[in-house]
Amino acid sequence: MTERAMNVSHPVEEGGPKAALFCFAAADAGEWAIDSVETLCGDPLPVARKLRVALGGESGGDALWRLSGTVSNLRYTKADEKQALAVRSPLLGRTSSVCASLIPIRKSAAWWALAQDERRTIFEESSRHIAVGLKYLPAIARRLHHSRDLGEPFDFLTWFEFAPEDASAFDDLLGALRATPEWRYVDREIDFRLRLAPGA
Amino acid sequence: MTERAMNVSHPVEEGGPKAALFCFAAADAGEWAIDSVETLCGDPLPVARKLRVALGGESGGDALWRLSGTVSNLRYTKADEKQALAVRSPLLGRTSSVCASLIPIRKSAAWWALAQDERRTIFEESSRHIAVGLKYLPAIARRLHHSRDLGEPFDFLTWFEFAPEDASAFDDLLGALRATPEWRYVDREIDFRLRLAPGA
Numbered sequence: 001m002t003e004r005a006m007n008v009s010h011p012v013e014e015g016g017p018k019a020a021l022f023c024f025a026a027a028d029a030g031e032w033a034i035d036s037v038e039t040l041c042g043d044p045l046p047v048a049r050k051l052r053v054a055l056g057g058e059s060g061g062d063a064l065w066r067l068s069g070t071v072s073n074l075r076y077t078k079a080d081e082k083q084a085l086a087v088r089s090p091l092l093g094r095t096s097s098v099c100a101s102l103i104p105i106r107k108s109a110a111w112w113a114l115a116q117d118e119r120r121t122i123f124e125e126s127s128r129h130i131a132v133g134l135k136y137l138p139a140i141a142r143r144l145h146h147s148r149d150l151g152e153p154f155d156f157l158t159w160f161e162f163a164p165e166d167a168s169a170f171d172d173l174l175g176a177l178r179a180t181p182e183w184r185y186v187d188r189e190i191d192f193r194l195r196l197a198p199g200a
Numbered sequence: 201m202t203e204r205a206m207n208v209s210h211p212v213e214e215g216g217p218k219a220a221l222f223c224f225a226a227a228d229a230g231e232w233a234i235d236s237v238e239t240l241c242g243d244p245l246p247v248a249r250k251l252r253v254a255l256g257g258e259s260g261g262d263a264l265w266r267l268s269g270t271v272s273n274l275r276y277t278k279a280d281e282k283q284a285l286a287v288r289s290p291l292l293g294r295t296s297s298v299c300a301s302l303i304p305i306r307k308s309a310a311w312w313a314l315a316q317d318e319r320r321t322i323f324e325e326s327s328r329h330i331a332v333g334l335k336y337l338p339a340i341a342r343r344l345h346h347s348r349d350l351g352e353p354f355d356f357l358t359w360f361e362f363a364p365e366d367a368s369a370f371d372d373l374l375g376a377l378r379a380t381p382e383w384r385y386v387d388r389e390i391d392f393r394l395r396l397a398p399g400a
Binding site (some may be wrong): 015016017018019023061070071072074075076077079081082109112113114115117118120146148149150151170 | 215216217218219221270273274275276277278279281282309312313314315316317318319320347348349350351
């Protein structure tokens with residue numbers, strides 16, 4: 001069973017009964033071919049050809065780097081927003097979704113020192129993070145992984161899947177988010193674009 | 201340097217620049233003597249005599265069990281509440297604080313499936329969790345560790361330190377919290393009472 005098949009047969013959702021750990025491992029072998037990498041701010045990661053996604057740990061000896069994160073409870077989303085997202089959010093693993101993106105992000109110490117209401121105001125009332133994302137559903141499937149509490153180098157790993165014809169819509173989504181007040185608190189961001197390797 | 205000295209010389213606060221991992225290890229040796237254990241709901245833990253607290257990992261081969269958690273950002277606290285807490289919250293490690301308590305807690309799947317605003321409403325508007333805690337400052341020093349995203353058996357580990365003459369106030373605090381609507385979502389809770397071992 002491929003990693004992709006495994007991930008699909010174990011759908012993991014934010015707010016699910018148990019936090020689920022995922023590992024992203026970059027190596028010379030993997031189901032996702034890395035088409036391009038753009039380091040938007042902060043330090044880059046070593047260059048690799050392929051990426052593997054695994055539920056749970058990942059122990060392949062060939063990994064150039066590994067990033068881990070947990071699918072966890074919602075941190076900012078209100079009940080009505082949660083409902084709107086649930087209605088429109090597709091599952092990962094659609095046959096048409098041969099394009100993917102991994103975007104590891106770290107936010108600044110100033111962000112983490114803010115109180116919950118201050119972060120929420122920047123996140124949604126100022127930046128419309130949820131509202132912007134909703135406009136791209138169901139085209140762009142998404143899963144957010146929390147990494148900060150694990151002592152990882154990034155705070156979040158966001159995984160996106162979409163069809164080739166939605167690649168420009170995905171660029172629009174990222175452009176809209178990166179122009180927001182929230183993004184002033186992003187101090188490390190790398191944008192990996194991936195394509196499902198033949199046979200995966 | 202004892203563990204206690206180490207923890208004091210590295211004060212770790214919620215909303216600090218970096219998430220900090222702590223490990224609580226139960227064994228026959230440790231700086232805190234376990235005076236009593238009460239399992240309020242859910243499964244108990246194996247009986248031990250002493251408890252060690254370590255910043256970072258803990259690898260003593262003698263541990264009967266280990267629980268880990270990360271001091272992380274605030275999840276519900278608003279800016280005015282954060283300010284009120286900062287003014288009144290003492291540091292851990294006061295010479296007079298020879299009493300401590302470790303309370304590991306797990307919340308139900310129903311809690312984690314709620315949206316952020318629903319959890320906040322139960323936490324503070326209904327249960328007055330922050331307001332109740334404020335009444336016991338600066339007598340009861342406190343540090344919250346998040347464990348759920350680490351795949352741990354509990355969601356939170358709360359550590360309290362206080363002087364012997366404040367032990368009944370501490371009981372009052374716990375009684376008040378356990379009577380709240382928030383506590384209907386607690387499905388595992390163990391209450392360890394500790395005393396600083398001589399020479400620690």
